[in-house]
Amino acid sequence: MRLSKAFIPTVKEIPNDAVIPSHQLMIRAGMVRLLSAGIYSWLPLGYKVMKKVCDIVREEMDAIGGQEFHLPALNPIELWEETGRVKAFGDNLFHVKNRPLVLAPTHEEVICWIAKNHVESYKDMPQIWYQIQTKFRNEPRPRSGVLRGRQFLMKDSYTLDATWEGLDKGYDLHAEAYKKIFTRCGLKFFIVGASSGAMGGSGSQEFMLESDSGEDTIALAEDNSYAANLEIATSLVPKAVRHTESKSLEEIHTPNVKTIDELAAFLKVDHSVLAKSVVYWADKTPVLVLLMGNDELNESKLMSVMGTDVHPIEAESLFGLTGADGGSIGPVGLNGFKIIADKRLEGANGLISGANRNDYHLKNIDLQRDCKIDGYYDLRTVQAGETAPNGAGKLRIVRGIELGHIFKLGTKYSDSLKATYLDEKGEAKPIIMGSYGIGIERIIACHIEQNHDANGIIWDKSIAPYLVHIIAVNMKSEKVVEKAEHLYNQLLEVGIDVLYDDRPTTPGFKFKDADLLGMPLQVIVGEKNLANGKIEVKIRKSGERILVDVDQSLMKVKELLT
RNA sequence: CGGGGCGUAGCGCAGCCCGGUAGCGCGCUUGGUUCGGGACCAAGAGGCCGGGGGUUCAAAUCCCCCCGCCCCGACCA
Incomplete structure (x- = not known):
């Protein structure tokens, strides 16, 4: 591609609305433009990267036996009513105003619908079905450029199995494929155990990338041998002790003591x-x-224990139910409440807690003797510095960007949509499903987050829009133009993606643009080196510059690209 | 949805307090000089100051309402 003809609107100044590096660079490099909050146009350069990422995803999905579908974005709302997800998605689901249709935020329903009608026997499975398509979600707050948009490209795949072993196998195949995909895209990622949340199902893992711009919080062991979303992360912490003697309850006056720290002091x-x-x-x-x-209470853990949405009680309701305020609530003699406790407290005695009377606490509480505990669960949020549950050193807490998520769905959707098959005995059973997503834009943005410097993007060969960026330093020099054109044509002939800066502008301008756009190799054709029969090859990543004989330039470029 | 910020030329911004003919830099157009790290000179084009209402002789500027964008939080299959 000749830069003089290309539509690649680069920008020198940092766009006002972009905060994170990938967003700034994607705009400055002319890859994307905002149309509306969370809605981006992909310009030719950005789209070229997107297609390369999709190709990698396709190759790896095909390699595990995946079959690509193209599914409707417009779905009948009835289909979503049947699985209860109109309500579950709530305002996050886009509704079409003049037809009973919704814009699909994901495709379990449609996949299930097809499976219901056409997968009839255990002999028809396993199946791996996937699609790479635009999904629509009415995000309350789109942010961080393309990282969280209202419309985004997603690779979604679904496994259909007759057995739970089959599901495990399909799940493992996806985990392996995902590792290959993200590695090929040049990303440094890690895999974390995750909450399956409202999707339901028995197991789930997220592929995460460490980044301060991330929206998720991850607990990581020092050697990365343990990694889990904070929603489910655990650690090795000492339990409360049980003394041999359980003293009798005693009320203590604790005026104006509201917090645990104040109480301890x-x-x-x-x-x-x-x-x-x-x-x-x-x-x-x-x-x-x-x-x-x-x-600290972990709301995600509480939610999965309770199996329903949870939210903190309002101060007035609390007072109405107990006759006391937040700082003085305790488990003893409390009626009308479900009482659960963190595992750390299991069986403990000699405890101090609120007396359900303002400014009073109780001491010598024995949870076995004095309270009716409805269950002990892991409910606390792990803290940085605690020991990893596998003993592999202290936990770090970092922010992460979710690149992909794999779920063992089970039969949640096949149950509600009655997608069944007949097993060997002729009995109808619900199809066992798995669901596996990858955010395509996130791969691109994350690649830039991890691969850039003060001057611009540093593309990995695997997804670079062009592999080589030829700079003709001075278009007024016939020699320069002749050599640059010659190399450009040679590269085109051998099928190497090449961008050729043939614009009649100053060298500095071209160099800056080349670094901003970030192709792996820059070939600089200038009068000075040409006088000695040389051209210069600059490796974007290292900044290394290599002088090459003009007649060997094609060979050298090919060599550097392998 | 709660808190905060912003909206003035394609982009980045000043002007707003304290009302009086809309400015700067970059980019763009034309001509010339330049040509190895975002050149220089000259001449230009380009704005309903986000929208609506109000106050005033007069509003980018003051008041009210709405819309949009960004950030923090809530939310996030």
Whole structure:
């Protein structure tokens, strides 16, 4: 491609609305333009990268036996009513105004619909079906450029199996394919155990990339041998002790003590003898959650324990139900509440907690003797510095960007849509499904996040829009133009993607643009070196410059690209 | 949806407090000089100051409403 003819609108200044490097560079390099919040036009240069990423994804999906579909973005709303997801997605689902249609935010329903009608026997499975298509979600807050958009390209695949072993196999195949895809795209990623959330299902892992711009929080062992989304992360922490003797309950006056820290300071005791109470609504049930000391409640964990949405109780409701305020709530003699406790407190005695009476606490609480605990669960949020559950050193807490997510869905959708097959005995069984997504734009943005410098993007060969960027330093020099044109044509002939800066502008301008656009190799054809029969090859990543004999330039470029 | 910021030429911004003919840099056009790290000189084009309403002799500027964009939070299969 000749730059003089190409539509690649580069920008020198940092766009006002872009905050993270990938967003700034994608705009400056003329890859994308914003149309509306979370909605981007992909310009030719950006689209070229997108196609290369899609090719890699396709190759790896095909390699595990995937078959590509092209599915409708417009779906009948009835289909989504049947799985209960009109409600589940809520305002996140785009509705069409003048037809009973929705814009598909994902494609479990359609896949299931097809499977229901055409997968009839266990002999028809396993199947791996995938699609690379635009998905629509009415994100309340699009952000970080293409990282979270209202319309985005996603590779979604679905496994259909007759057995749970089959599901495991399809899941593992995807995990392997995903590792290959992200590695080929030049990304440094890690895999974390994740919550399956409202998708339901038995297991799920996320492919994450460490980045301060990420929206997820990850706990990582020092050697990365343990990695989990904070939503489910655990750690090795000491439990509260059980003393042999359980003293009798005693009320203590604790005026104006509201927080655990204040309580510990006031009573001059260790945090580990304090049981913190936090109160939530789980749907319409008030739930008292007991945590040790100042442990932080993990709402995701609470949600999966309760199996429903949870939110903190309002101060007024709490007072109405207990007669006390937040700082003085405790598990003893509390009626009408479900009471659950963190595993750390299991069986403990000698604890101090609120007396359900303002400015009073109870001491010598024995959870077995004095309370009716409805269950002990892992409910706390891990903290940086705690020991990883596998003992591999201390945990780091980092931010991450989710690149891909793999789910063992099970039969959630096949149950509700009655997608069944007949097994060997002729019995109808629900098809067992898995669901596996990859955000295509995220691969691109993340690649730039991990591969850029102050001057611009540094593309990996695998997804670079062009492999070689020829710079004719001075278009007024016949020699320069002749050599540059010659090399350009040679590269085109051998099928190497090449961008040729033949614009009649100044050298500095061309060099800056070349670094900004970030092709792996720059070939600089200038009068000075040409006088000695040389051209210069600059490696974008290292900045290394190599002088090459003119007649060997094609060979050298080919060599450097392998 | 809560909190904050911003909206003036294609882009980046000043002007707004304190009302009085809309400015700077970059980019763009034409001509000339340049030609190895975003050149120089000269001449130009380009704006309903996000939209609507109000106050005023007069509004980019003051007041009210709306819209859009960005950030933090909530939310995020």
